[in-house]
Amino acid sequence: MFFVDTIEIEGLGNRHYLAGGLRTAVAVDPPRDIDQVIAAAARRGVRITHVVETHIHNDYVTGGLELARLTGAAYLVPAAAQVSFARVPVHDGDVIDVDEGITVRALATPGHTPHHTAYVLQEDGSPVAAFTGGSLLIGGVGRPDLVEPRLTERLARAQHASARRLAEELPDSASVLPTHGFGSFCSSGQAGGDTSTIGREKTFNAALAQDVDTFVAGLLAGLEDVPAYYAHMGPANAAGPAPVDLTAPARADAEDIAARLAAGEWVVDLRNRVAFAEGHVAGSFNFEADGKIATYLAWMIPWGKPVTLLADSPRQLAEAQRELVRVGIDRPAAAATGGPADWVRPGEAPVSFRRAGFAELAEELRGAGAGERPVVLDVRRDSERAGGHVGGSVHIPVHALHRRIDEVPAGTVWVHCAGGMRAGIAASLLDAAGRDVVAVDDGFDRAVDAGLTVVRTAADAI
The missing domain is CATH 3.40.250.10 (Rhodanese-like domain)
Structure with a gap:
């Protein structure tokens, strides 16, 4: 009997998966904070024997390399992906044994990237689900414009063909389990529902309902700006990301905060927007910890600029750190907890709007x-x-x-x-x-x- 557990990262709009049987499992497109995947395996009482990537990701830093290192799992990456670390190259049609009677079959699905590969979960040889990454999503497909502008139309046409290949080779009952589509800017639109099957997608997905020219024209017309930090994610993933460090940052007092602002560094207040408007350190920026902090802060901050985080509690600070490492903002320069009265120097007062x-x-x-x-x-x-x-x-x-x-x-x-x-x-x-x-x-x-x-x-x- 197989299982599929979903690990949802709401801030990035992605889903990651752990699938397997009674003893062993495979992790699909794991997030960088891999403790969540390890905890999911522990709850199931299974050992992770394989880690697979559908593609070199553009919207987050993968935890795949580190997860494979810590667990001893085989790290499977599409063969055509250019990477700088040792991996098991995956080719179209490869079948990986996960547990007794449970396998995953690689299915080349170029479009989101040239090397994109989906993985079909099979029980006793019968397809039961497909981990579709950035290929066929729920009600849409992954963006084709994140690799190279000159390839965009070619990849859009490949997305159409790949979606149809999945629909032709899999039964209508097979679950569609994408990585993107739940708010990620890697998708061409918001997911058209929370769950889906191949049969449902045949009814609602434009890639399966429209001819290629109509589909490509609509897809290209709907593309919007690409988050600036995406330019750094692919290279980081191809090089092999370093392990994360989620220990608390150095503590910043009021003098340190003022000095960092004077130096042109970013001081980011994580509190909710109501509290920030009522009172904050002059010159600080408000990115709510409960909002899409990773997406918007990483999109807007000049890459590599030091950032100091201000939080109302150690928990809020820790959760924000976790969000930020997922997009390559690894270590805040400093941090402080409390409120604006604690963060301004004597004789100064918080400002408001x-x-x-x-x-x-x-x-x-x-x-x-x-x-x-x-x-x-x-x-x-x-x-x-x-x-x-x-x-x-x-x-x-x-x-x-x-x-x-x-x-x-x-x-x-x-x-x-x-x-x-x-x-x-x-x-x-x-x-x-x-x-x-x-x-x-x-x-x-x-x-x-x-x-x-x-x-x-x-x-x-x-």
Whole structure:
């Protein structure tokens, strides 16, 4: 009897798997903090004998090499992937014995990367599930544009062929178990559900419902910006990541925090956006520990710049460290816990900015006289804005704001996103730059009810 356990990393929008039988198991696309995988194996009472990668990942640092080293497992990587460490090269059609009657079969599925390989879990020779990595996802496919721009269209066509190969070779009952698709920017869209099968995908997945030209045109048209830190993930994974160090960072006091800010380093406050708006260290940035801290901080911080973390508790700090090592931010320069009163020097005080809703923004706009209209800054992604935006608003996606902050017009800035989290990040950047800012902490779906004019054509935007 086989089992499949899912290890979900919500912050990165990925899933990782442990599968096997009564005694032994295989780990699929393990996260960098491998203690989770080891704990899952311990709960099952199984030994990890194989670690497999579907591809060289672009959105996180793998734990595969270290997991294989610690457990003595064979480390299987697609043969065509160029890596700098010893591994077992996997070719199309290879079959790996996992436990009695349980095997995985390698299936070449290029598209997300040229060397991408899916693994079909078989019980007594019958396919029961497929670990599809960044190939066939739930309701979509992995992005084809993360390797090399000149290969994008070719890989998009390969995605279509690979998805169809999976659908043709596997029974409708086989579970589809992708790594990406649950919020990861490696996927071409959000997962169309929590679980799926090959049969369900035949009904709902465009790769299986459309001809190749229609599918490729739609896929390419929907691609958005690639997180900047992705450029560092592939090389790190190909070189062989170092083991993680999750010990507590050096402690920072108020003088140290001030010195790091003066030196141009990043000081990141992990508390929730409400607490940050009410009081924070001047010049610090707010990336909520409960938000997508790894994605957005890694996307926005200049790569390699020292970062000091401010947390309300040791637990919050430890969880943030765990999130950040997954994307290659290995060691904070320093850290402090407590609150803003603990982080400012004697004689100094925390600073704050306003929070509001869309109703208050509408009231502000109605009451503004000629030449007094506040700046409305939309920091959502292009695709979100295309679905509707506040008339007259300025658009700079949050991941680009730190580079384009000088483009924000003069005046008080009311900044919004879709729900409030990204507006909090943007407000902290603007506040640190000395701008008068109001964070709109509200759902965009309430903008119309608040009386704001929402337009839906590019011609109406300025």
